[in-house]
Amino acid sequence: MEPVNKETTITNGSEPELYQRTTISGTKSEVFCVKFAPDGHMIATGCGDGSIRIFHSASGRLVYQFAAGDANAFATTSLAFRSPVAGSKTRNVLLSGNAEGYVQHWHVTSGKCLHTIKEEGNEIYAVQYAHDGSKFATAGKDQTIRIYDEATKTRTLELTDGFADVTSGHFNRVFSLCYHPTDPNLLISGGWDNTVQVWDLRADHSVRSIYSPHICGDSVDIDGNTVLTGSWRPENQVQLWDLRTTELERNIAWGNPSSLNGKNTMVYGCSFGGEHGKYIAACGSDGNQCKLFDRNSGEILGSLDLPSASYSCDFAPNGRFVAFAGDTNDIRVCDVVSTLEQRQ
Template structure:
């Protein structure tokens, strides 16, 4: 199971001067499946391609899909007799898939499985088991032809979506003098414009840039301590979110592995004496512009949205417990949040027409 820290309730401190409090559209507590009405831990969230559903990966192994408009429970994906270990990562299959079957979601679990679910029928279509592994990270290529996994065993695996077979295992090797990860992997990300380029990051403070055609790491970025789904890529710019009290958000050049300009997106603070935010989730906004960055984590237990160009925060929301994951809607208007208080929240992105000074 991914490393999590003991959370403490955030104090009711004032926000940073002139920083907009993000408008919360709804918050929905998610119940577990064991019949005792206890809330379920939530580790990750993901929007469906049409933005009508938000999938939540839960601590009891289930995936619960909530209506994006209001948060009502629409579907529950759960196999009786399973391990009941946490679902740690989710991806909807992109609409570009050549398959006639739609509404496919893949879910990675701490028991080492990757399940393909048909959401609307609530049926598990296929299960892959990675022996002696815990799966913490997933991503699809933009054309949905392949997907990748990462987890406890320090290996990135690339699968063929049509056959569900592993095509490639990417890891370090002393015999081949191959570079790879030396600790757990918590994020994988395909270049949306180049399916042969795959990034991965985790506890070992590196981002590995893999050439899938060559089956090796062609470049390493040093300095990001990734403990969640906090790796993104757009237009040759790599975003990392690190679980640490300083230099949490950084922007890197994909082609060189160097920090861009100063490289850091300052988190800022409200001088209230609260703990700094240590980031579990970070992402570029979706859509054509991709001009915002959302990030959140534990410590100060908050989410912030930043301008990518000015590197300044334009809005924030404090939560009772930490942020474990987040996801922009595909239309870029809202952000879904997986929080440590067993609630899925949706906040509105501030008016994009506002000037960021």
């Protein structure tokens, strides 16, 4: 990776700077979601003009481009790469969801659309594969979580309800989905209704709820028995929760507001990264900051102050790099290791 032109970097001088390796320009539209490929060599972006653009992560070169849905005017809102350990011989499969209700499978290297599902009357805000690639989930405007079999592309389950008086299920839009990394029967979802729901696919309903997080993007993640949430609000944005008890483990203090406008950042995207999820990346709007945290200490390891909102972030599989993308039409790839070395 070549160093970024530092003139494009705006930093908060009171906090350590995130080390930018590459700024990828060329999306021609705001970026609502960004995902590294399983091997880390490509970065996929879902854009406001409906296009899906794939870039080489080291050089920033545009290598593939295709559009989802029947009309490019509907934004591509969510992406998920299928695990390379899936049973199919086809590799480089990308799942997309868009605001017209289309869920599509793409073969990245050929640009072919392999399969299309239309969820009538829905807008898709989240798609996610199970870690073994055997099934995938969708969620969005209609508050329903749908589970599909990857081999047949048939819907196997719809999740809407809670359990007795313990949980309620979702009653507003759902923006984030996350499968448990070791238990394929547990799925986590978060949305506008200030809840994170824990679904047991064997029980067909939500079995636990976390109350308080206001989820407006891909900002729910899980590592072991710890759930990470990023909330679109000016305080208590980044939080860690115990999956088993649904109790708050700790708040990760956001730190200083933006040096550009003095506002606090409201979080749209956050994720665990690195070995054993030892880092947390988060980004958002209003304050328009991107930050990297140490999960255990809560220390801010690096920060960027940007001129407009960031909607999504994702770690490379090896945890060395993290990408941020949003309203500036750029993808900023930051080097986690170099960020830490700069601080020494």
